[in-house]
Amino acid sequence: MLEIKNLKASINERSILKGLNLHIKPGELHAIMGPNGSGKSTLANVLSGKKGYEITGEINFEGESLKAVSVEERAQKGIFLAFQYPLEIPGVNTNNFLKTSLNSILKAKGKKELDTLSFLKLVKEKSSELGIDEKILSRQLNVGFSGGEKKKNEILQMKILDPNLSILDETDSGLDIDALKIIAKGVNSSRDDKKSFLVITHYQRLLEYIKPDFVHVLSDGKIVRTGCGELAEELEKTGYKKIN
Amino acid sequence: MRQQELEKAKDYKYGFTTDIESIRAPKGLNEEVIKFISNIKKEPKWMLEWRLKAFNRLKSIKEPNWQKPKYPKIDYQNLYYYSAPKSAKDKPKSLDEVDPKLIETYKKLGIPLKEQEKLAGVAVDAVFDSVSVATTFKDKLTEKGIIFCPISEAIQKHPDLVKKYLGSVIPITDHYFATLNSAVFTDGSFVYIPEGVRCPMELSTYFRINASETGQFERTLIIADKGSYVSYLEGCTAPMRDENQLHAANVELVALDDAEIKYSTVQNWYPGDKDGKGGIYNFVTKRGLCKGKNSKISWTQVETGSAITWKYPSCILKGDNSVGEFYSIAITNNYQKADTGTKMIHLGKNTKSKIISKGISAGHADNTYRGLVDINKNALNARNYTQCDSLLMGNKCGAHTVPYIKNKNSSSTIEHEATTSKINEDQLYYCNQRGLNQEESVGLIVNGFCKEVLQQLPMEFAVEAQKLVGISLEGSVG
Amino acid sequence: MENFEINSDQIDKIEKITTKEKDFRVKNLKLFQAAGFPNKNLEDWKFSDFKNIINNNFEELKCKSHSETINKLDLIKDFEHNYIFLVNGNLYSNNFNYEDINKIKINSYDKSLEHQKTDNSLIHLNHALADNGFSLEVEKNYKFKKVLVIYNYFSKNIKNKILNNKSKIKLNENTELHIIEYTINETHNKFINNSYENIYLCKNSKLRNIYLQKNKSEGFFYKFVKNQLSSNSNYLNFIFSSGLKFNKLDIECDLIGENANCNIMSALHLGKDEHQEIKTFINHLQPNCKSYQKVKNVLSSESRGVFQGKIFVKDIAQKTDAYQLSKALLLNDNAEFNSKPELEIYADDVKCSHGSASGSIDEDSLHYLMTRGLTRENSSKLLVKGFLNEIIEIIKSPTIKKFVETKFEEQIYGH
């Protein structure tokens, strides 16, 4: 699904990712942990195609290089990024945004676009599945949402857009226990042998609910250790100091 | 050549002309032409005198030149001031009698004149060039005592109302283009809502400039009597031509005690081509008088067309507790120029006004907000809130904000805020990440930027306006 | 006074001028005579009809400059300072005892004939007749140790005069200067002061300038200031010129180098029929420059405050950060505040905003203070002071701040 080879990324003459390798197969869920500032969000941004980075190395998605692929084309191919800090876009109705987004992805895939009615049905289904109050969807996109609501909204978007690769950047930070369960449920119910996940988190807590196949530790722009679920538990106890 | 034309036609969806024989007054501006217009409209003597008075005044005043968009000199002697489809001479009594070609044109414009009866509940007074050709829904309106007819008809059938209110808000001495309009106006709508009546449907006029070298000078007069309410929609399109066409309309609104008028415009006149050739000069005078206490006038406009737009829908807040509102979106692309805004003149006590203006400029275009808030000495507790935001796309275009603020009363409060910025890169990225391409993303964000204004439009219009916002900016990002 | 005519022999009376200078003056006089005093039909004078004001206040006007001898200079004792003393605009004496004299050039008025074209007739008049003022230049790398006070003294006998003066301040690279322009008024008569000032800030230079009054004046003041800010230069101008019958400050700043920074701060409290206008025009011509303006007015009696501020951003001036705010408190129904904050922007990657607000004192705040036992009058005074203090607070030096505060209160409450 995703293959990253010797990825280096720098921005404003600061090198952040310094030779990162990662291989995610279909159906796998990988967790990335690591100290603040180690480059986790940068990795997520680079995968999404955000402009402004100097990049060398290889990123292949479903067998194709992503080098010349724009942000929206990546999204249309099925890469979804749940942002660490979801943005507020004033005046833009959330539902309307979601519908436009979904339809451009469907269109790119050569599928039939949804009309308003079936879209609303889908939204209703997904949001009740996640236990999200639909009301927030008639509000402006993320404007005035609480931290937790923004995160939930990202997961709802993920459910609706149904991507092949979901990158969750600290989606669990700032959530109460119930919300955490919702998010975990959202992820778990999407897991199958085709869909892959890259979950960036600081807490082992989340990984109790969604069992990762692999846990990686990112430090100073490189993956310094890879293990399975137990690695996260170990980190929880010892911190990152011992790792290096 | 042909290819080029096709290209152009693609750019402007509404660029077609209808081949209908028309009756024209001789070219030029003189007393004879005014008499011709008055005569062909079978006007009473007082009306002709009124026109001639305006014409005399016109001779002694000059075209203004303070506005930002400069335009090549207009040769007023080289224009036709009257042009009517021939078949309109024997006026149709119902839609069925209307020239099928006209109906066809309206269809192309997307005004479902016939379907509207069933669908939208909108009564249309369609102005084709200069004569109103069809008015629907008359019966339903007549039942309530509402008068909705071409102004030429009102001059004959309701002379008392016309005499009393015509020119009471925009005096014939006002300024060059208003005076010009007073002298030569050909048609437009007349609305009277009787005391206590809530107009049961949105009233609507579609304007369209068809014949070439014709200046279009409509005159609209809306009177809302005590405690009444009306919402009026105006949509404009014009065919594509190389030469510039002049549109100098006057719109007067009068709201008596406790009455409310909502006036919405979606203006999509031909803006000229990519290189700035052709397009409409849209020089319009719109003014509302909140005459009675607790009255309210609300202007909403979405200006996406015209080569040059130059208009300031204004409110004179005379009645105590009266309210004036102005919501505006002006989008300019390529070589378009817009200089638009409002005037809020506070005369009465506890008067309130609100101005929300959103300007978007792309290409080589220039977009100016120009406004006046004037709180007079006796306007105790008057309040104004103004917000002007501009969005720039690229650095070949310009955005200007020129508010004039006068406060002569210590119990009043005026607040004005303005910002200029470009589209937020992070917002674009967020939309891109969700699979939207650049143009869709811009359309979405710009629509969000304009939200407060779009919200003010009646449903039928809001959808069209949203689309227009997207269309107008096509090709402006990259 | 209906018509104001100036005979061209006025120019002949000016001493020691070259033919070239004379031609320049004659040309400008003609321009003035063609236009007369500016009136409200001109956009720039829309809110201050100078012609009308002059006509209503003067029976006659004379142009000859007025020199005078003073027995004793009445200097500020609150802090040590250098000074330039102008009497009716004439450079009377100067003293730079705290500084290295070799680094400073001081001369009488600015004789340069290089001026930008203008359609401002008062500037034409100034170009035609100005024969005094001062010209100050600070050598490279010199930073002033003490404040420079420019005393602008108007003598007792001045009456129905129009005084034209022209000054220049040039700060070369890496220099720093703090100025207080302090107007002292001895006459109870009416007169007009029409001044023109050029300020050049070279790279890395820094100028602070405070306009302040010692006492009230029946004078009618117009001052045009043209500022050129080179890269990394910094200009901060405080305007506390309350107490003048008529005053219009017309400040133009051209930000001609990157990272230049321009600040204009004003706090005015106008009474009686005083009329003051601040007009600014900030030209962002290069990228990465900053401008910040904050204008506060308190208007009582029949006073009138005007603010016309324009921010212009050229297409290449990306990353401009420009801000402007004007606020007015109206204390009386006969007072009036007019403003025209204007933006003209051609670059897209900029942060530009302006705001303007005017109204009465906030009733809730008054109420709050009164529940704490203050009288309405005192509450109101306190709020007014708080409103204006925001500007005075920005002054860094405690002694100068104290001095400004004291003078300011004298203006407002007249003790």
Ligand SMILES: Nc1ncnc2c1ncn2[C@@H]1O[C@H](COP(=O)(O)OP(=O)(O)OP(=O)(O)O)[C@@H](O)[C@H]1O
């Ligand atoms: N635009 C930028 N310019 C300069 N430095 C940047 C930029 N963006 C990120 N950085 C720096 O790169 C480093 C990695 O940032 P990143 O956001 O990827 O960290 P992170 O691992 O996600 O941290 P956290 O756990 O706190 O979210 C940080 O030191 C950050 O300050």
Ligand SMILES: [Mg+2]
């Ligand atoms: Mg992060």
